[in-house]
Every structure is written in C-alpha cells, then in structure tokens.
Amino acid sequence: MQRIETIKNIAESGVVAVIRAESKEQGIKIIEAVKKGGIKALEITMTVPGAVDIIKELCEKYKDEDVIIGAGTVLDPETARACILAGAKYIVSPSLNIETVKLCNRYRVPVMPGVMTVKEAVEALELGAEVIKVFPGNAFGPSIISAFRGPLPQGNFMPTGGVNLNNVKDWIKAGAVAVGTGGDLTKGAKTGDYDLITETAAKFIEEVKMARAK
Template identity: 65%
Template sequence: MRREEVLKNIKEAGVVAVVRGDSKEEALKIVDAVSKGGIKVMELTMTVPNPVEVIKEVAEKYKDTDVIVGAGTVLDSETARACILAGAQFIVSPSLDIDTLKLCNRYKILVMPGVMTVKDAITAFEYGVDVVKIFPANLYGPSVIKSFKGPLPQGDFMPTGGVSIANLHEWIEVGAFVVGTGGDLTKGAKTGDYDLVQRTAKEFMDAYRKAKERI
C-alpha cells in the first residue's frame, strides 16, 4: 500500500490503537481484540518483547484485510528500517529524529514524529512529515491543537496520551487528524480480559463516529 493510501485510510479509520504488552502473546491478543472491536489501525510499540517479530507476525496475519499495521516508540532510523522490512506501513516516534524522517521519506513510508513545540512541528513539516504526533497530549489538553493551528493552519496533528472515550470528542472538535490511544483502550489486557478490550475498542469507535457527526 502506497504512503498516500496509508495516510488516507488512517484518517478514515480515525482511531489508532497503541499496542503495548508484557509479552508477545499479550500483544497479539490485544491486536485481535482491538480489531474485532472495530479499530483497524495498529501501532505496535518497540516496548513489546521481540517487537519486530510481533510486527512481522501481525502484518502477515492481516495482510489481506483492512487492518493497517505500523510501528511505534521508534527511536532511531535503524529500528525504523527493521520495522519497515518486517511489514510496518507507518512509523511513529515519541520525539523528532531527523534521520528517521529521512529514512522514511527515502522509502516513501508514512512517519508521524512526536512534537511538543511549534518549532519541532515546523521542522517536521520541512522534512516532509504529513502528520505530527502531539505527545504526551495529556500534558496539554485539546486546546493545544487550536494553539498549534494558529501559526500552522496547514498542519495535521495526532494527539496520543490521555485520549479517552470521555474526551475523544473534544479532540475531534478542535481538529485532530486522528487520535491515538493505548492505556485507556487496552486496560482489560492487564487482567486477561480481552473481551473488555474488544468492547472498549467498540466504544472508542462509537465515540469517534458520534464526534464526527457533531462537527
């Protein structure tokens, strides 16, 4: 899938599931539960044990479906390249790493780096980034997107960290491109309750659709 198509599909999906886990097995079960709940974009983080192996397995399992598989918590270009070779269709970083941006542009892979300042956002856009990740978003609240869009009305932003079912509509209403959610979505996995993860994913998607209808 081409970079432009990945970007379009992520925007239409609306919610990105940030998948962490204490084991490969837990991460795989989370992906299955989240996808059954209706969330179709998976950001598999590098904090999962054997993360590249997990990405490869998930990418292979879902290759003929509408699930989009990406890599998160990518700190450097070497890791980004390994994830891309394993099947990641997009790369997400917690911060701005120029070498990672260059590598992703070289291979025409969507990359969403984390930023905390307008200066970082401008740098990201200058290096061809389509969407920047506001992280950790809970330090700011939804009003930060309005603040960013003041000087950067052309910018697209993905808040991650602190996005919940209760406040998702606030992020959409202020113009978030998509939202990323992890702990609030996957908390059921901590007790092995993957049915709860599936139900929570459905609630997130219901909240997203309702928010879009209101704007």
C-alpha cells in the same frame, strides 16, 4: 500511492491503537481484541518483547485484510528500517528525530514524529511529515490542537497520551485528524478481560464518528 493511501485510511479510521504488552502472547491477544472492536490502525510499540517479529507475523497474517500495521516508540532510523523491512506500513516516534524521518521518506513510508512545540511542528512539516504526533497529549489537553492549528492550519495533528473515552470527542472537535490511545483502550489486558478491550475499541470508533458528525 501506498503512502498516501495509508495516511488516508488512518485519517478516515480516526483511531490508532497503541499496543504495549508484557509479552508477545499478550500483545497478540490485545491486537486481536482491538481489531475485533473495529480499530484498523494498530501501532506495535518497540517496548513489546519481540516487537519486530510480531510486526512481521501480523503483516503476513493480515495481508489480505483491511488492517494497517505500524510501529511505535521508534527512536532511531535503524529501528525504523527494521520495522519497515518487517512490513510496517507507518512509523510513529515519541520525538522528532530528523534521521528517522529521512529514512522513512527514503522508503516512502509515512512517519509520525512526536512534537511538543510549534518550532518542532514546523520542522516536522519541513521534513515532509503528513501527520504530526502531539505527545504527551495529557501534558496539554485538547486546546493544544487548536493552538497549533492557528499558525499551522496546514498541519495534521494526532494526539497520543491521555486520550480516553471521556475526552476523545474534545480532541476531534479541536481539530485532531486522528487520535492515538493505548492504556485506556487496552487496560482490560491487565486482568485478562479482552472482551473489555473489544468493547472499548468499538466505543472509541463510535465517539470519533459522533464528534465528526457534529
């Protein structure tokens, strides 16, 4: 049931914050700013120094709060297992790695494998992925979601890469169940402007709500 609840919460939120940082300290500051802006789903990428430790720390810190901590840029089952044991509630990969999907299914943890083709999307569905990551989204544009959903209306697609405030509505209207956003959301960290991250996070949530309302 926890797996289903996690997927439901991510879909309802509509936005997954992809957290990349140069250090653990910066990563935590970004996470706090994003959370303050109202985004509940936080994807800590394995490119962040000490990512697994950060996941463990955050899962303990927010265990009584309405926050969903997951792991991103997970390339293999070994890393997926380490993240799951640290408390990650979902796993996101940039590509479709069959053994990683199997591992996550074994632990009943949602996994979002990355795809670029219909063939990969079908394979992901056959493996039991409830949400499929379309990556890199900026290589296609929002029309790729409606294109995928033509032959695969049963698929839940989440674009990541190139999703920003100017086009997030287009992604949602094209049929995306949620969007993943990183650089456009957290760019304030480069100058230490974490208030900008909070403001941007709130705007993303609002844009998704408006797109769904129309």
